[in-house]
Amino acid sequence: MGRQLTLSIFRYNPNIPGDQPRMQDYKLEEHEGMTLFVALNKIREEQDPSLMFDFVCRAAICGSCAMMINGRPRLACKTMTRTLPSRFTVMPLPVFKLIGDLSVDTGTWFRNLQIRTEAWIHTNKKFDPNELEVRMDNKVAEAIYEPERCIECGCCVAACVTANIREDFLGATGINRVARFMLDPRDERSDAEYFEVVGNEDGAFGCVGIMACADICPMEIPLQQNLAYVRRKMAKAGLKLDLKGFKVS
Amino acid sequence: MSAKHTHICDVLVIGAGLAAERSAIECAQAGLNVIILSLVPPRRSHSTAAQGGMQASLGNCAMGLGDNPQIHFEDTVKGSDWGCDQEVAKMFCETVPIMIRQLDYWGVPWNRVVAGKKKLPDGREIEDLKEKEGLITARDFGGVAKWRCCYTSDGTGHTVQFVVDTVVCKLGIPVHDRMEAIALIHDGETCYGAVARCLRTGDLNVYLAKSTIIATGGAGRIYAASTNAVINEGTGLAIALDTGVVPLGNMEAIQFHPTGMPPTFILMTEGARGDGGYLLDKNLHRFMPDYEPKKKELASRDVVSRRMIQHIRAGYGVSSKYAPQHLWLDIRHLGRKWVWTNLREIANIAMNFNGLDPAKDLIPVIPTQHYTMGGVRTNKDGYAYGLKGLFAIGEAACWDLHGFNRLGGNSLAETVTAGFLVGMQVAKYTLGATQKFDYKLVEDFVKKEEERIKNLISGKYGKENVFEIKSAMQQVMMDHVHIFRTGPSLEQGVAKLQELYRRSLKIGLRSSGKGANPELAAAIRMPGMLRVALCVAYGALMRTESRGSHFREDYPKRDDANWLKRTLAYWKEGADLPTLDYEPVACPYMPPGDRGYGEATAGAKGSK
Ligand SMILES: Cc1cc2nc3c(=O)[nH]c(=O)nc-3n(C[C@H](O)[C@H](O)[C@H](O)COP(=O)(O)OP(=O)(O)OC[C@H]3O[C@@H](n4cnc5c(N)ncnc54)[C@H](O)[C@@H]3O)c2cc1C
Ligand code: FES
Numbered sequence: 001m002g003r004q005l006t007l008s009i010f011r012y013n014p015n016i017p018g019d020q021p022r023m024q025d026y027k028l029e030e031h032e033g034m035t036l037f038v039a040l041n042k043i044r045e046e047q048d049p050s051l052m053f054d055f056v057c058r059a060a061i062c063g064s065c066a067m068m069i070n071g072r073p074r075l076a077c078k079t080m081t082r083t084l085p086s087r088f089t090v091m092p093l094p095v096f097k098l099i100g101d102l103s104v105d106t107g108t109w110f111r112n113l114q115i116r117t118e119a120w121i122h123t124n125k126k127f128d129p130n131e132l133e134v135r136m137d138n139k140v141a142e143a144i145y146e147p148e149r150c151i152e153c154g155c156c157v158a159a160c161v162t163a164n165i166r167e168d169f170l171g172a173t174g175i176n177r178v179a180r181f182m183l184d185p186r187d188e189r190s191d192a193e194y195f196e197v198v199g200n201e202d203g204a205f206g207c208v209g210i211m212a213c214a215d216i217c218p219m220e221i222p223l224q225q226n227l228a229y230v231r232r233k234m235a236k237a238g239l240k241l242d243l244k245g246f247k248v249s
Numbered sequence: 250m251s252a253k254h255t256h257i258c259d260v261l262v263i264g265a266g267l268a269a270e271r272s273a274i275e276c277a278q279a280g281l282n283v284i285i286l287s288l289v290p291p292r293r294s295h296s297t298a299a300q301g302g303m304q305a306s307l308g309n310c311a312m313g314l315g316d317n318p319q320i321h322f323e324d325t326v327k328g329s330d331w332g333c334d335q336e337v338a339k340m341f342c343e344t345v346p347i348m349i350r351q352l353d354y355w356g357v358p359w360n361r362v363v364a365g366k367k368k369l370p371d372g373r374e375i376e377d378l379k380e381k382e383g384l385i386t387a388r389d390f391g392g393v394a395k396w397r398c399c400y401t402s403d404g405t406g407h408t409v410q411f412v413v414d415t416v417v418c419k420l421g422i423p424v425h426d427r428m429e430a431i432a433l434i435h436d437g438e439t440c441y442g443a444v445a446r447c448l449r450t451g452d453l454n455v456y457l458a459k460s461t462i463i464a465t466g467g468a469g470r471i472y473a474a475s476t477n478a479v480i481n482e483g484t485g486l487a488i489a490l491d492t493g494v495v496p497l498g499n500m501e502a503i504q505f506h507p508t509g510m511p512p513t514f515i516l517m518t519e520g521a522r523g524d525g526g527y528l529l530d531k532n533l534h535r536f537m538p539d540y541e542p543k544k545k546e547l548a549s550r551d552v553v554s555r556r557m558i559q560h561i562r563a564g565y566g567v568s569s570k571y572a573p574q575h576l577w578l579d580i581r582h583l584g585r586k587w588v589w590t591n592l593r594e595i596a597n598i599a600m601n602f603n604g605l606d607p608a609k610d611l612i613p614v615i616p617t618q619h620y621t622m623g624g625v626r627t628n629k630d631g632y633a634y635g636l637k638g639l640f641a642i643g644e645a646a647c648w649d650l651h652g653f654n655r656l657g658g659n660s661l662a663e664t665v666t667a668g669f670l671v672g673m674q675v676a677k678y679t680l681g682a683t684q685k686f687d688y689k690l691v692e693d694f695v696k697k698e699e700e701r702i703k704n705l706i707s708g709k710y711g712k713e714n715v716f717e718i719k720s721a722m723q724q725v726m727m728d729h730v731h732i733f734r735t736g737p738s739l740e741q742g743v744a745k746l747q748e749l750y751r752r753s754l755k756i757g758l759r760s761s762g763k764g765a766n767p768e769l770a771a772a773i774r775m776p777g778m779l780r781v782a783l784c785v786a787y788g789a790l791m792r793t794e795s796r797g798s799h800f801r802e803d804y805p806k807r808d809d810a811n812w813l814k815r816t817l818a819y820w821k822e823g824a825d826l827p828t829l830d831y832e833p834v835a836c837p838y839m840p841p842g843d844r845g846y847g848e849a850t851a852g853a854k855g856s857k
Contacts, residue, residue, distance in 0.1 A: 015450050015764025032570065033512060035602075045716040049768035050760035054289075056478045059515040060601055061407065061594065062293045078601040099427075099449050100765050107290030107426040111418065120415035121356040133353045135383030136361050142590075144358035145401055148408055152292055186356060 271668025
């Protein structure tokens with residue numbers, strides 16, 4: 001016999017006029033190796049088919065299932081219930097727009113982020129299908145892959161004090177994304193051009209250094225290190241711009 | 250019209266995986282107005298979960314020297330057990346190297362050749378050449394003559410999808426995520442777009458387009474144990490089938506991957522075996538060389554999966570807390586550094602889900618449903634059979650690159666190559682097409698969906714529980730339509746599915762169905778999923794031979810005299826079984842022969 005679990009789950013469907021946000025308890029028997037993916041699906045199938053939540057890969061690689069689990073942003077699919085007390089709370093991620101219950105709109109948020117940071121390779125070269133690829137040191141390729149591993153789950157954003165109060169803050173994930181392109185020799189943007197994107201309070205200088213992001217990242221991406229890297233570059237670029245007589249703000 | 254919103258565009262792409270986005274880019278670059286629909290944000294599509302890599306005959310790494318599209322072509326045809334369209338395979342193999350280089354230009358951080366001598370886990374010494382240093386490297390995969398699987402550690406799908414999505418962003422192609430296509434709008438001759446349900450609000454939307462591309466990925470979730478994402482429910486196949494005039498091709502061809510990890514059945518990439526991993530049995534004996542002396546763990550997936558089950562049946566399976574019967578994957582000898590860099594994603598998965606450290610522990614594995622070779626049948630240019638203005642690509646299509654067994658690494662490669670090649674055809678067709686809508690027709694389609702939703706909510710059809718029906722279907726597929734198939738068992742399976750299908754027409758909701766209600770979403774999909782499952786099961790029952798992944802114990806031989814043909818499954822209105830038709834498979838370049846691995850070839854009888 002497993003433990004009897006009580007999940008206290010946030011419920012609110014903004015599409016039903018008059019629906020009120022509330023916490024609702026569900027009881028369920030725990031079994032060996034149970035993850036929150038299994039538990040929530042069981043609740044939906046057996047107790048409450050209206051319960052909204054998001055899973056896609058159920059393997060901790062797609063970033064769909066981040067939620068506040070006992071107050072901490074985590075991926076529900078890889079959270080084993082045995083790591084939790086027998087009674088715990090499940091809430092949607094803050095910052096992102098609520099779709100319903102545990103489901104939030106990360107898609108729109110992240111798409112805006114890509115567009116704001118122009119997170120694509122900027123180059124004047126044309127692709128020539130008859131040419132060999134440009135050579136790259138394997139170490140550089142691996143270095144690019146490190147920040148590239150971000151699955152855009154939104155945990156770091158949810159955990160971030162600045163992002164919780166300032167709507168336009170890019171968050172650790174945004175800065176990490178910029179670091180990824182800065183590291184990439186194929187991207188021809190100058191530091192000054194990056195400065196336009198992240199050299200401000202909504203970007204690299206908005207972080208107040210509480211570092212919850214780095215503790216919380218399910219992919220264990222060195223977010224603070226990447227922030228430091230971007231900041232260093234931006235500080236230098238800012239200095240240069242200043243010296244040239246540009247106004248920095 | 251009663252739908253909340255109507256959107257008009259030149260090209261409607263249903264799906265936002267790699268195939269979808271790559272084709273959208275091609276169409277947008279031709280100056281067309283494109284809209285992408287998806288259940289989830291593009292970067293959550295199943296393509297991002299692909300780990301191993303993409304096949305392209307660049308020939309840069311030591312074990313890939315001398316590779317070329319012709320050798321890739323021969324591997325693909327053998328892999329398909331002569332079931333593929335050889336013209337498609339040829340076109341594909343010639344184009345894919347350019348695709349890989351274009352992805353590099355767009356920003357994929359492919360792993361590169363590092364010059365120098367190295368020792369492989371099996372003791373062989375190889376040397377990567379100085380002159381190739383810095384070019385894109387490749388790893389070994391099953392069923393291939395050369396190492397040609399290009400990769401980024403074991404996050405290939407992730408990096409490729411993210412990069413392709415950056416191009417979609419840059420081009421400003423709108424993506425309507427959380428928007429599910431639930432019916433195609435057509436008049437029996439031409440497709441005019443789709444009716445979609447918004448998964449944010451529950452509202453119906455109409456999309457009208459000159460061309461519609463189905464790129465909705467696989468249908469793995471008709472099985473209980475699958476490596477696929479939980480959104481891979483085959484809805485794209487279902488809406489095509491529902492037209493009555495568009496057939497699904499070769500649905501009985503379902504691939505089982507040798508290494509799903511119980512109890513979650515998350516995939517351990519073939520890259521693990523490619524990099525030198527072994528399979529072990531309960532005596533920790535490496536058994537694959539007994540069955541496949543030449544290819545060992547790296548015969549094609551259908552063969553390795555069958556050998557594993559055969560070995561378990563012979564009494565060598567492991568019984569553990571992970572599963573009643575499984576085998577082990579051993580990558581310990583690759584060393585901690587290799588495991589935790591080049592195979593880090595699977596190391597993480599083994600750690601997170603089973604608390605195992607693959608640098609020192611064995612990983613439980615069992616063959617698991619993995620890939621749908623079949624799909625919306627198209628010609629070699631990607632035009633769906635049956636309706637003008639409808640196209641299909643990627644795993645949702647039967648283009649037919651893979652025949653009865655797909656080689657590892659050929660699917661990601663297919664998504665971008667078909668996205669490019671078929672994308673160009675779509676652009677050509679669309680530029681020459683005129684847009685016309687018959688409002689009455691569109692409204693009829695919307696009304697029909699509205700009615701269906703209203704009746705599900707009110708319980709007018711009945712009180713059947715959608716989740717019960719779904720898990721019963723998934724179990725039937727496991728019990729009757731799995732790796733080893735027989736006539737009597739398939740017959741039972743078909744009968745059970747028919748019964749479930751009839752029940753699925755009587756589903757009633759238990760919740761209100763309001764807003765983005767998930768029970769309603771499941772209820773809308775359920776009959777379509779069962780129709781797709783029936784195409785698989787019935788196709789398998791009727792195909793009395795063994796070819797690639799379709800293995801009939803009562804007909805264990807490939808039968809080219811009678812079965813060198815492709816199954817076409819249609820669904821007629823009111824039916825409870827598909828109508829099957831067949832078309833010949835031409836072999837213009839490579840006549841059917843021996844694959845060089847598998848039951849037909851190997852003499853050695855395993856187990857000791
Ligand atoms: C775990 C795993 C690992 C793999 N590893 C490899 C590998 O290493 N190499 C390789 O070559 N292949 C691999 N494959 C196979 C390969 O990943 C897939 O076949 C391929 O990514 C499919 O791409 P796709 O674009 O066709 O579909 P998907 O990426 O599955 O995308 C489907 C899209 O359709 C959308 N959609 C579905 N239905 C609807 C609807 N009704 N309305 C609107 N949108 C809809 C979804 O939201 C999604 O965006 C792997 C597969 C799995 C399961
Ligand atoms: S479902 Fe993909 S990360 Fe959890």
